[in-house]
Amino acid sequence: MRANLLIGVLLASSLSANASVSCPGIFQRQVNEDTKNTYYVLTFLGDLATVPAEAALRRAKLGRIETIVTPKMQDYVNKLSKRASASGPSIVLITCDFPMGAADLNRADMDDLSRRNVLATLWGGNEGDKLSVVYVSLPLYQLRMGNRRDMEVAWLRAAVTTDELDDWMRELGRDSIAQQALLALGVSLVAIKQGDWQFAKYSLCQVRSNLKLMAQEAVRPAPEELEQEIQKLLKQAMIKADQGASAAGLDLNAVQSIKLACSV
Amino acid sequence: MASMFRAWVALVIAVCLQGCATTVLTASCDNPKVSNRSIPFIYLVMLPYVYRGDSAPSEMHRSAVAALNDVARLQVVRMGAEASDMHVTLLQDGGKGCEIEMVHKAFTQKRLLKAQLLSTVVFYWGEVFEAEDRMIVQSHVRVLWKNPNDDVVSFETLLPRSDTRLRFNGMVPYSTVSFPPRDLPIGDEVGGGRLRMLLEARSGTMRGAEAVPLPKSFLINQRVGNWVELRDRETQTSSWVAVTDPGSNAKSLLPELSFAQALAAYASYSTAPNDSVAANSIRWLDEFRAAYPSTGGEAQRQSMAVADLIEAVLRLARNAGEADQLRAAELMDKAVAALPANSAALNLAGISRIERCCSTRQDAAEVQRRLDLARQLDVGNEVIAKNLLNWYRLLERKDVAVQPYDREEMRRRAEELAGALR
Numbered sequence: 001m002r003a004n005l006l007i008g009v010l011l012a013s014s015l016s017a018n019a020s021v022s023c024p025g026i027f028q029r030q031v032n033e034d035t036k037n038t039y040y041v042l043t044f045l046g047d048l049a050t051v052p053a054e055a056a057l058r059r060a061k062l063g064r065i066e067t068i069v070t071p072k073m074q075d076y077v078n079k080l081s082k083r084a085s086a087s088g089p090s091i092v093l094i095t096c097d098f099p100m101g102a103a104d105l106n107r108a109d110m111d112d113l114s115r116r117n118v119l120a121t122l123w124g125g126n127e128g129d130k131l132s133v134v135y136v137s138l139p140l141y142q143l144r145m146g147n148r149r150d151m152e153v154a155w156l157r158a159a160v161t162t163d164e165l166d167d168w169m170r171e172l173g174r175d176s177i178a179q180q181a182l183l184a185l186g187v188s189l190v191a192i193k194q195g196d197w198q199f200a201k202y203s204l205c206q207v208r209s210n211l212k213l214m215a216q217e218a219v220r221p222a223p224e225e226l227e228q229e230i231q232k233l234l235k236q237a238m239i240k241a242d243q244g245a246s247a248a249g250l251d252l253n254a255v256q257s258i259k260l261a262c263s264v
Numbered sequence: 265m266a267s268m269f270r271a272w273v274a275l276v277i278a279v280c281l282q283g284c285a286t287t288v289l290t291a292s293c294d295n296p297k298v299s300n301r302s303i304p305f306i307y308l309v310m311l312p313y314v315y316r317g318d319s320a321p322s323e324m325h326r327s328a329v330a331a332l333n334d335v336a337r338l339q340v341v342r343m344g345a346e347a348s349d350m351h352v353t354l355l356q357d358g359g360k361g362c363e364i365e366m367v368h369k370a371f372t373q374k375r376l377l378k379a380q381l382l383s384t385v386v387f388y389w390g391e392v393f394e395a396e397d398r399m400i401v402q403s404h405v406r407v408l409w410k411n412p413n414d415d416v417v418s419f420e421t422l423l424p425r426s427d428t429r430l431r432f433n434g435m436v437p438y439s440t441v442s443f444p445p446r447d448l449p450i451g452d453e454v455g456g457g458r459l460r461m462l463l464e465a466r467s468g469t470m471r472g473a474e475a476v477p478l479p480k481s482f483l484i485n486q487r488v489g490n491w492v493e494l495r496d497r498e499t500q501t502s503s504w505v506a507v508t509d510p511g512s513n514a515k516s517l518l519p520e521l522s523f524a525q526a527l528a529a530y531a532s533y534s535t536a537p538n539d540s541v542a543a544n545s546i547r548w549l550d551e552f553r554a555a556y557p558s559t560g561g562e563a564q565r566q567s568m569a570v571a572d573l574i575e576a577v578l579r580l581a582r583n584a585g586e587a588d589q590l591r592a593a594e595l596m597d598k599a600v601a602a603l604p605a606n607s608a609a610l611n612l613a614g615i616s617r618i619e620r621c622c623s624t625r626q627d628a629a630e631v632q633r634r635l636d637l638a639r640q641l642d643v644g645n646e647v648i649a650k651n652l653l654n655w656y657r658l659l660e661r662k663d664v665a666v667q668p669y670d671r672e673e674m675r676r677r678a679e680e681l682a683g684a685l686r
Contacts, residue, residue, distance in 0.1 A: 060317065064393065071440050083644040166445070173442070173566070175605040177641070202644055209643040213605075256685075261644035263684035 023096035038090040039190065041073065041183075042113070043172070044123035047099035048164045055097075061165060062095040069093045069172040076180060077187055083257045084202035089187060091119070093172070099123075105136070105148055114138045119186040124157075124168070127219045131157045133171060137182050139189035143233065153182060154220040178217040181210035185230070192237060197245035201252050204237050205261035289351075292358035296367045304351040304383055305532040308524065309371075310340050311355045311362050311389035313401065328399060329392050332448065336518055338505060340388075341492055343525045349536075350528060351383070364389045364406070371408055384410045384531045388524045392448060399448040403520035405527060406440040414534055416647075417577050417612065421619045424661040430654045432615035433647045436530075436573045437608035443520045443567050444556070465494065465503040476503045519555030522548040523571060530574050533581070542578040549575050569602035573612060580616060592616065600634065607642035610634045615651055618658065622666045629668040631655065646685070653681045 023042065043065065045051075051061045070093045081088025100123040105113075113121070118138055125134040132154045141151045155178040157171045172179070188203030211230055215223035245252045252258050296309065312333045315321045321329070337354050355362060364387060371385060390403035409415045415435045423430055466473040469491040491504045529545035549571045556564055576595035579588040596613040603609040614634030622628035635652045642648055656678035659667055667674065 057319070060319075060393075064316070064391075067391075068442055075439065079642070083642075170565075175603065177605050180605070180641070206643050209640045213640065257644035257646065260646060260649055260684045263680065264640065264643050 022098055023094060037087075038092060039117045039119040039187070041091065041093045042096050042118055042121045043093060043168075044096045044098060044100040044121065045165075045168065046097050047124065048168075050164045058097055062097055065095055065165070065169050065172065066093050068169050072173050073183060076183060080184060080187065080203050080206060081199060083261070084199045085255065085257065086191075086196055086199035086202070088199055089190065091183075091187075100134075102149075107141075107147070110136070110138055110141050110148070114142055119190065120182065125154055127154055127156065130219075132219060133157055133176075133179075135178070135182055137186045137189075139186050139193075140233065143189070152220065153178065153218055153226065155179075155217045156219055176217060177210055177213045181207050181214040184210070188241075189237065192240050192244065195244060195248070197241050197248060197250055198252060198255060198258065201238065201241040201245065202255075202258050202261055204234055204241060205258065205264070208234050209261070209264045290354045290356055293355045293362035293367060294358040294360055296353065296355055296370045305349045305535045306528045307351045307353065307383050307385040308340065308343075308528050309353045309355065309367065309385055309387050310336065311364060311367060311387065312357055313390045313392055313403075314357075314362060316391040316393045325392070325399075328448065332392060332401065332518075336390075336521065338494075339518060339521050341505070343521065343528075349532065362389075364404070368406065368408065381408070381410050384408065384414060384535070386524060386528045386531060388521070390520075395445075400445045401448045401518075402443065402445040403518065404440060404442045405520070405524045407527065407531060408439070409531070414531075417534075417581075419580070419615050419619060421658065423658060426661075430658055432618055432651045432654060434612035434615050434651070435608055436570060436577065436612065437603065437606050438566065438570055441523070441567050441570050443523070444564050448517075465505055467503065469504050471506070473504070519552045520567075522551040522555075523567065526552065526571070526574065530578065533578065537581065539582055539584075542582045545578055546575050565602045569599040569609065572596070572599040572602075573609060576616065577612070589620065593620075605637075605641060607638040607645065607648065610638035610641070611645075611648050611651060614638060614655075618655065622662065625666050625668060628659065628662070628666045632668045649681060649685055653678060653685065656681070 045062055045065070048062075051058050070091065073091045073093060077088045077091050100121075105121060110121075120135060120137050122133055122135045125132045133156075134152050134154045136148065136151050137153075141148075144151065155176060157167070158174055158176070184203045185207045188200045188207060191197075191200035191203065207230070211227055211234075214230075215227040218226050221229070242252065253262075293311065313329055313336065315325050315329045317325060340352055340354065343350075343352075355367065368387060371381065385408040387406040387408070388403065390401060392399060392401050394400065407415070417434050417436070419432045419434075420429045421432070422428070465476050467476050468474075469488055490506055494503050494505060495501070496503070526545045526548035529541050529548065533541045533545065552571060553568065556568070572595040576592040576599070579592040579595075582588065593616070596616050599609055600613045611634070614631050617627070617631050617634075621631055632655070635648065635655055638648050639645070639652055656674055659674060660671070660678075664671070669677070
């Protein structure tokens with residue numbers, strides 16, 4: 001509930017002191033930079049026990065993850081855009097200093113975050129006795145009915161050490177197929193909204209290729225369920241991308257990398 | 265020569281070392297430069313370590329970071345003396361901070377204005393921060409290749425019963441490598457004095473010359489034999505450092521610099537293959553690995569895997585015999601185990617096995633697995649798709665007993681792929 005209240009404050013007044021302490025990067029950047037094509041991945045790390053209690057110290061420690069993980073995510077998105085001969089978005093990882101509760105981040109919150117170019121939110125969870133990453137793709141959330149829990153994709157964390165913060169850094173920095181595919185899915189749905197049909201189609205085909213492997217990594221929802229659900233969504237999104245391209249007079253099948261990507 | 269590198273004039277100093285083989289200059293982060301006096305194989309651009317602690321830096325922190333930078337810069341000077349045809353730029357904070365993304369942008373943005381980057385650039389940077397009562401340093405390295413295809417590694421193999429040579433291409437993954445954080449051994453000593461004592465600056469060009477403290481801020485003035493003169497920027501006094509000294513203390517303090525040096529040599533090798541460059545690169549990778557525990561786990565996974573891949577490629581490229589081949593295969597296997605979902609690593613490790621493949625079906629199946637997975641993970645990558653297609657062409661001519669699929673299935677796969685590539 002605390003997170004709910006904080007997000008409420010945070011969304012109601014983007015430059016309030018509370019907001020900038022809890023999740024500051026997104027606000028600083030929105031003030032200082034042209035953010036039209038910049039998208040954010042919010043990581044909620046407020047439940048880490050090994051970071052200091054004092055706010056400024058916590059902020060500094062959590063912020064380190066941003067500088068390490070952002071280039072890795074950006075590298076992946078750059079690869080997609082390079083292959084599609086498109087200019088993909090900038091991706092910025094932002095750490096938010098509060099724990100995620102079951103009742104937090106409801107649909108209204110997620111809608112608001114979507115308007116702020118938030119691509120995904122993720123936090124730590126438990127699946128049975130194992131630690132997991134819980135990931136919600138916001139563009140996907142926007143397209144589906146249901147509560148937050150239904151939108152979550154969880155996979156097990158590979159690295160478990162005594163230092164939770166470093167553990168997170170390594171987990172988000174490794175090439176987990178689930179993370180790669182969900183990122184590609186997020187940017188492809190955003191590209192459809194923006195009418196960037198080439199980038200959208202390419203990324204959707206990349207997701208389709210990764211789907212089975214991603215489902216195998218996921219522990220929630222069940223692999224078959226996740227695969228079916230995303231397959232359905234991919235079909236609809238592909239149709240949209242094809243129709244959009246056709247209306248714009250683009251022949252996506254004439255783009256070699258797209259032809260190659262979509263033949264898998 | 266492109267105007268971007270011709271026009272700048274703000275260099276503080278540019279000195280030719282070792283018969284102009286390696287040049288070193290210092291410049292401001294606000295206006296990052298490389299030398300225009302020659303076109304080396306490699307530019308190494310070193311940013312200063314910056315303090316990113318939890319609070320404003322104390323005098324002790326400031327001093328420790330300054331000392332660390334001295335150690336790092338000196339080590340880079342030593343590296344420059346060991347390398348051939350490298351240009352080193354040591355960047356300094358001009359007062360507005362020193363961020364890698366800004367420096368990197370300065371190099372890449374200019375390329376958009378059609379100016380050519382004259383050589384591949386290796387960037388090196390890092391941060392110092394605190395963890396409980398310890399000071400920690402973390403370093404990073406990034407490569408900006410001069411041309412998009414300069415990082416391509418090729419292997420060729422003869423198609424059985426023909427004169428056709430099949431070419432397989434790949435590359436070492438990651439343009440940026442972040443190293444594991446490591447303790448900075450300054451203890452409670454104010455000013456990081458112990459760090460400076462690791463260096464053996466002397467008052468003259470002899471081992472027996474009086475040991476003097478390394479200046480806080482210095483210019484690399486000249487090289488006389490095996491000694492490099494550092495000139496204190498405040499007092500203008502000189503001190504000398506032996507460049508032949510392996511600097512074991514400095515190297516153990518920042519083994520990541522050995523990785524950067526190996527990476528620079530690797531990039532240089534791709535431009536001008538040379539056995540001694542390959543041997544040096546492998547030696548520096550060994551130095552890097554030696555500084556880490558063999559069971560370092562997840563924190564070292566990425567950097568160790570990249571080190572393994574670089575060494576494997578160099579060993580295969582110089583092809584000095586069976587031992588090189590075996591060691592390369594071992595390193596590739598290790599790298600794939602460490603990076604199981606990295607398409608570039610899978611592809612490289614897959615194609616590197618092809619020439620010696622396949623005495624068993626299991627061998628062929630492993631190449632197939634690596635290439636299939638690489639293609640799935642980077643689905644529009646034409647290089648990987650062409651490798652897979654060539655692999656099918658090769659398999660068709662191999663003994664049926666080693667083929668991972670029946671002939672029909674292989675033909676179907678090959679036709680599908682060829683269709684997508686047309």
